[in-house]
Amino acid sequence: MPQKDNTKTAAPPADRPNPERGDERYDAQSVETKWSQRWQQDAALYAAEPASDPSQPGKKKYYVLEMLPYPSGVLHMGHVRNYSIGDALARYMWMNGYNVLHPMGWDSFGLPAENAAISANVPPRQWTLGNIANMKAQMKRLGFAYDWSREVTTCLPEYYRWNQWFFLKLHEQGMAYRKKSKVNWCPKCATVLANEQVVNGCCWRHEDTLVEQRELEQWFLRITKYADELLRDLEKLGGWPEKVRIMQRNWIGRSEGTLVDFKLDYAENHKGFGPAGSTITVFTTRVDTIFGATSVQLAPEHPIVGDLTAANADLKAKVAQLIAEQRQAKETGDIGEIEKHGVFTGRYAINPYNSEKVPIWVANYILMDYGTGAIMSVPAHDERDYEFAQKYKLEIRLVILPTSNDPEETVAEPPLPFTTHDGMLINSGRYNGLGCDEAIRQMSTYAEQKGFGKATVTYRLKDWGISRQRYWGTPIPMLYCEKDGIVPVPEKDLPVILPENVDITLTGGSPLGRVPEFVNATCPRCGGPARRETDTMDTFVDSSWYFYRYTDARNARAPFDGKTAQYWFGDRGIDQYIGGVEHAILHLIYSRFWTKFMRDLGLITNDEPVERLFTQGMVIKDGAKMSKSLGNVVSPDEMVARYGADAARLYSLFAAPPDRDLDWQDSGIEGIQRFLGRVYRFVLRNASPPTSIETLLATSPSPSSGTPQVETLQATSLPPAARAIQRKLHQTIKRVSDDFQGRWHFNTCISAIMELVNVLYAAEEAIAQGAVPAPFLADVQRDLVLLLAPFAPYLAHELWGMLGEKENLLKAPWPKYDAELAKEEELEIPVQINGKLRGRVIVPADSTEKFVIERALADEKVQSAIAGKQVVKKICVPGKLLNLVVK
């Protein structure tokens, strides 16, 4: 069917673009705003179907989630990249017939709102909600397909009341408790600082003021109860990047070892020790080296140090010095680099294995918050102990010799310190001759039998301190009654509303403490006066469970409905979670913990929140992370205004594989804009003319009977120009589909689509001559639009309409790959002589090895390359290459 009249028509007016000449520009702005408005009118467009929709029994669910943003004011390119990945996946899954949940929300409590309140004098709530409105508009302009009916805003009472509810449950279960702990304290602000507010050991607002450590009563969540499960279940997370699993494993820091009690030596030290202070328990992973222990080392803050130094003012001063040093080093992050030193207390302890008397020291390299805060020092077999012993001329006693595989070889003394486990005990009494690991087992058992120690496991992971002396957060629902002590707020009284109009510019303690209406309450037990907790929760609480709320976001009676959550989470959690690797530890460990707690509470049945995790790379410019101070920030708004949302999104996917850092180049996005224009112009020129009476009569009456005809046409007798397009089309379908299933290298998906478009352009002359059947060409264009739809939705929707399609693009099925149609009929086989390319032969794709070799040997270039030599070996890789080895 001749689809286009090629005879010259009257030239269009000069002021109108001429599509025949190819200068019709794609006006991304007007097309995108048109569709954006249309999508907003149809709010249900991207809504997931209900969890139990009887009309869709066989439909599989898919939960794709991007990490929710902090509403800082405007989106940055990292957001655009993150959401472009998730949105492409969501659209792809829709087109593959899944019931897709793709929600968005706001992690909207936190410090920047308070900073803004102080510097710009805007109430945090107003500032935050304003930012949300702005960023939501940006997201809509970018065309991300979120189900806004499930929007979650963590700073609103309808959300944070459930934080409070969970806190009560945690408290009920003994999982939330109060204890004294050290916090960062700025003496100038007279308030506590979050860790994030400590910059190089100084206050963020007073850069010359060192932050102090103060002891305060704080609320903690007992995450360590799950330490072992959090570690073990990492094995289940095969869909997570190995890197993240390793980071979590290190963070949890499980370490098997032995506790050993060293009794103080009373014979010489009899001054005033009670039973409580009569032993020092050390933790060691190498109890096999204990016969080489030549001192006991205490952390300067170890409780027993006070007793040991009580009688000696000079010693006390030295210890105080050590404490100060250690604290400062810790604050500035230099711990690990400070020079080791310590002081001898003048006291001794008894090694229970050999009853030997060893000196007790206090040293700055011993940390109070790991193990027991006390170690046995074995200089011969530990690097730090060795360094320390050399400095203070302590005895270095070798108790492990390296084992050799060769029994004949005489075992030489190893270079010190010798720290590996591949050894055999010497100078260790009855344990001589044992291997290290066996010795550890036997010696731990012995300690347990004799009652002076036992095998144990310690973790680096600490309980989660969630108290923040801040205003803009979830109030902790607790009361302090003089008579009844700590009393939880009854469930029926939730939410404890965060008051507004609180002056947070004043310094000194929690801002809520200065609001009498908030602080003064009634004890629910005795009815007497009570004081409210004035600290708020760490904002990581909000993000620990928000993705469950999306499944049932408007529920006013519970955080979410268990059955609904069960539908979306299944046994294995969110199908795909996408975000920055900077959350690899904190957010992702807290939410794993929260899931396990909710499971034990009976709310859900899955053990893990996230089945597959993807961490995208950073967006950088000129080799550095985008930042205001470097002046290399690229604003999404500006990109959208200049090139359009599709171009910005497509470029963020095209410039690099999504897991790698992306180096933003403005010239690169221009290329993408050109490509989109190329696609647009092709369809503009080649879409079948708008359906007229004539064409309706000419084509088959019903679309359902039309499709098979087209397929028959394709499979049998396409002319060569069309066949070339068909082949490229199916190769492209495969490349794009495979990547969605597998490695997500969308950059190469997009280049594949570009190649397809290049092939179409190359065929335009043939098309103009009618050498490509119109129904086939229409199909190709449909498929091209579908392939583009996950990446450039605006253009795809526009073209879909231009192709005469009325149905929602996302309901159209994803193009089907047909291996037969993708096959090449002829192949160009490179011919190597001794591994060097010397010629090429063109052969039918199904040629036998023999035939390829024959043709190669007949090739002129090959002949001249092997002239006078003997072919000793022929290596033929079918369809790939031929290598002739000659001598």
Add this chain to the structure above:
RNA sequence: GCCGGGAUGGCGAAAUUGGCAGACGCAGCGGACUUAAAAUCCGCAGGGGCCAAAAGCCCUGUGGGGGUUCGAUUCCCCCUCCCGGCACCA
């Protein structure tokens, strides 16, 4: 120090299982269209050499050095540099 990741043209990158290194795009160059420019379309293009030029041919090339292999960007060993995380963790 330990654990990850990386290094390929002028630039962003590709090569999915050991098989033509540089797909796709940017910048560049040449041509067509235009009075001109923009836009658009077509083409060239790793580096070096032989040659007046072109065609053609040769050499060389994936951070550096070695190895395995008919064949290595890809696998193995050693080294350098860059990025990220953790770090007196006993």
